[in-house]
Amino acid sequence: MLDTEKSAVAPTAEAEQHVPPKYDGYDDEAVVEPIQCPAHTTERKLVTRIDLHVIPFLCIMYLLAFLDRVNIANANVFGLSKELNIANGNKYNTALVIFFVPYILFEIPSNILLKKLKPRVWLSLCMFGFGLVTLLQGFVKNYSGLLATRFFLGVFETGMFPGAFYLIGMWYRRHEAQRRYTFFFSSTTLAGAFGGLLASAIGKMDGIRGYQGWRWIFILEGLLTVIVSFFFYFLLPNFPEEAKWLREDERAFVKARLQLDQGSSAAERPIKVRDVINAFKDIKIVVGGFMYLGLIVPAYGYAYFSPGIIQGYGYSPIQTQLHSVPPWAAAFGFAMVIAWASDRLQHRFLFTIFPICVAIAGFAILLAVHDNRQVQYAALFLVAMGAYTAMPVIVCWFNMNLGGHHRRAIGSAWQVSFGNIGGIIAVYAFLKKDAPKYIPGYSISVAFVCLSAISCLVYFVLCSWQNRKRERTARDVGLTEYEKTELGDMNPDYRYLL
Known part of the structure; x- marks a missing residue:
C-alpha cells in the first residue's frame, strides 16, 4: 500500500526490515488517514499479543480436528477392519471417502456462518460436534455405524480449516502471515506425530473393559476434544473488530494497520449471494482451487496410508506407530x-x-525402489516434507491476496472445499490390492503434484499481469471508497503479492 517511509503507521525495526514498497497491497499514492500506535505499547508488542491470543488456540483446535480425522489409519493398524469385517474389498476406502462429501459441500456456508455467529461460537460448537462423533466412533458395531460416524465427522469438521485460515488472514498483514499460516498448518504434522505416539500408547489398552485397542483410540481422543471445546468457547479469538482483550485504541490501530496493507475489511457488511457469484468471475479464484487440489492428493494419501505402508516394511503395530512419527516431525x-x-x-x-x-523426488524414489526398506522410508520423509510445506504457502499466498471479508471468506472456503476433492481421489488411489508397491497411488500423486505446480505458475502469471496492468492504468479512476471496498482486491489500487 504505502511506502514504509510514507506510511502513517509508526515504523518499527521489523516493519523497516520486512515491508519493501513493491509488496504492499495498495498503490503508494493512495490517500489514508494518519494513524499512530497507542502510546502505552509498540506495534511489535501488539503483534506479539495477537500471536498469543490467536495462533495457539487455533493450532490446538486444528491439531485435534486433524487427529480425529486421520486416527482411523492408526485404528486400522490395531484391527478396526478385522473386527468390523471390512478387511476385504474397498469398504475401508469408502469409509474414508464419505467424510469428504459434507466436508466439500458445506465449506462456503460454514464461513458465512462463522462471520454471522462469531468465530469462537461457531468453531467451538463444531469442535464439540466432531469430538462427540469421534468418541461415538469407538462404539460402532458394524460397517453402517462406521459410515454414519464418518459422515457426521465431515459435517462438523467442515468449518475448521477454512474458518481458521480466514480468521488468521483478518489479523495479520501479508508480510507477517506466512509464518503464522505455516505454524497453524503444521498442526497437521504435529497431529500426525502426536497421533502415532498416542496410538502406540493407547493400543496397549487392548482388552480393557472388553474393548480392542482401536476403540480406545477413538474414545479417548474424542473425549479429549469434547472437554477442550468447552474451554475454547471462551478462549478462541473473534475478528479484530470484536476482540474484547484489546483496548479501543488498540482495536482502532490494528484495524488501521490492516487497512493500510489490505484495504477496508468491510467487517460490518453481510456476505450476499451476489458476492459468491462475483467471486467466481475472477479466474484467479478458480486457479486457487487447483493449486490446493494438486497437493491434497499426496497429503491425504500420506496421512491415511503411511501407517499401512510403514507396516508393510515388516514392523509390528507398535513399531509402525513409532516409525510414523519422524517424517511428520521433519515436515514441521x-x-x-x-x-x-x-x-x-x-x-x-x-x-x-x-x-x-x-x-x-520422494515419489520418484518410491516408484523406483522396492527392495530397500531404508531408502523407501527416507522417501516418505521427502513426501511429507514436500507436501506439507507447499500447502500452507499456497493457502497463505492465495488467501492473503484476497481483499475484504467477503472476498476472503468465499475464496478461502472455495479453495479448501474444491481442493478436498483430492481427498476422495487419494482414498481410491491407494487400494489394498496394490500393496506393498502402490504404483498407481504414487503415480497419481505425482500427476497431481505436477498439476499444483502448473497451477501455481498460472496464478503467478495472472497476478504479475494484473499488477503490471494496474501500474499502467491511470491512478485516479474515479472510484469512491465504498466502491473500492466492494471490489476488495479487484480494486485497481491493489497490488498482489508474488
Missing part, C-alpha cells in the same frame, strides 16, 4: 524454515515450487 521443521524464508524475502511462488520438487 522444514515447513517452518520455508515459511521464515518466504516472509523474509516477501515472496511466495518459488517457495511453493521448491517443496513441490522435494515431494516429486
Whole structure:
C-alpha cells in the first residue's frame, strides 16, 4: 500500500526490515488517514499479543480436528477392519471417502456462518460436534455405524480449516502471515506425530473393559476434544473488530494497520449471494482451487496410508506407530524454515515450487525402489516434507491476496472445499490390492503434484499481469471508497503479492 517511509503507521525495526514498497497491497499514492500506535505499547508488542491470543488456540483446535480425522489409519493398524469385517474389498476406502462429501459441500456456508455467529461460537460448537462423533466412533458395531460416524465427522469438521485460515488472514498483514499460516498448518504434522505416539500408547489398552485397542483410540481422543471445546468457547479469538482483550485504541490501530496493507475489511457488511457469484468471475479464484487440489492428493494419501505402508516394511503395530512419527516431525521443521524464508524475502511462488520438487523426488524414489526398506522410508520423509510445506504457502499466498471479508471468506472456503476433492481421489488411489508397491497411488500423486505446480505458475502469471496492468492504468479512476471496498482486491489500487 504505502511506502514504509510514507506510511502513517509508526515504523518499527521489523516493519523497516520486512515491508519493501513493491509488496504492499495498495498503490503508494493512495490517500489514508494518519494513524499512530497507542502510546502505552509498540506495534511489535501488539503483534506479539495477537500471536498469543490467536495462533495457539487455533493450532490446538486444528491439531485435534486433524487427529480425529486421520486416527482411523492408526485404528486400522490395531484391527478396526478385522473386527468390523471390512478387511476385504474397498469398504475401508469408502469409509474414508464419505467424510469428504459434507466436508466439500458445506465449506462456503460454514464461513458465512462463522462471520454471522462469531468465530469462537461457531468453531467451538463444531469442535464439540466432531469430538462427540469421534468418541461415538469407538462404539460402532458394524460397517453402517462406521459410515454414519464418518459422515457426521465431515459435517462438523467442515468449518475448521477454512474458518481458521480466514480468521488468521483478518489479523495479520501479508508480510507477517506466512509464518503464522505455516505454524497453524503444521498442526497437521504435529497431529500426525502426536497421533502415532498416542496410538502406540493407547493400543496397549487392548482388552480393557472388553474393548480392542482401536476403540480406545477413538474414545479417548474424542473425549479429549469434547472437554477442550468447552474451554475454547471462551478462549478462541473473534475478528479484530470484536476482540474484547484489546483496548479501543488498540482495536482502532490494528484495524488501521490492516487497512493500510489490505484495504477496508468491510467487517460490518453481510456476505450476499451476489458476492459468491462475483467471486467466481475472477479466474484467479478458480486457479486457487487447483493449486490446493494438486497437493491434497499426496497429503491425504500420506496421512491415511503411511501407517499401512510403514507396516508393510515388516514392523509390528507398535513399531509402525513409532516409525510414523519422524517424517511428520521433519515436515514441521522444514515447513517452518520455508515459511521464515518466504516472509523474509516477501515472496511466495518459488517457495511453493521448491517443496513441490522435494515431494516429486520422494515419489520418484518410491516408484523406483522396492527392495530397500531404508531408502523407501527416507522417501516418505521427502513426501511429507514436500507436501506439507507447499500447502500452507499456497493457502497463505492465495488467501492473503484476497481483499475484504467477503472476498476472503468465499475464496478461502472455495479453495479448501474444491481442493478436498483430492481427498476422495487419494482414498481410491491407494487400494489394498496394490500393496506393498502402490504404483498407481504414487503415480497419481505425482500427476497431481505436477498439476499444483502448473497451477501455481498460472496464478503467478495472472497476478504479475494484473499488477503490471494496474501500474499502467491511470491512478485516479474515479472510484469512491465504498466502491473500492466492494471490489476488495479487484480494486485497481491493489497490488498482489508474488
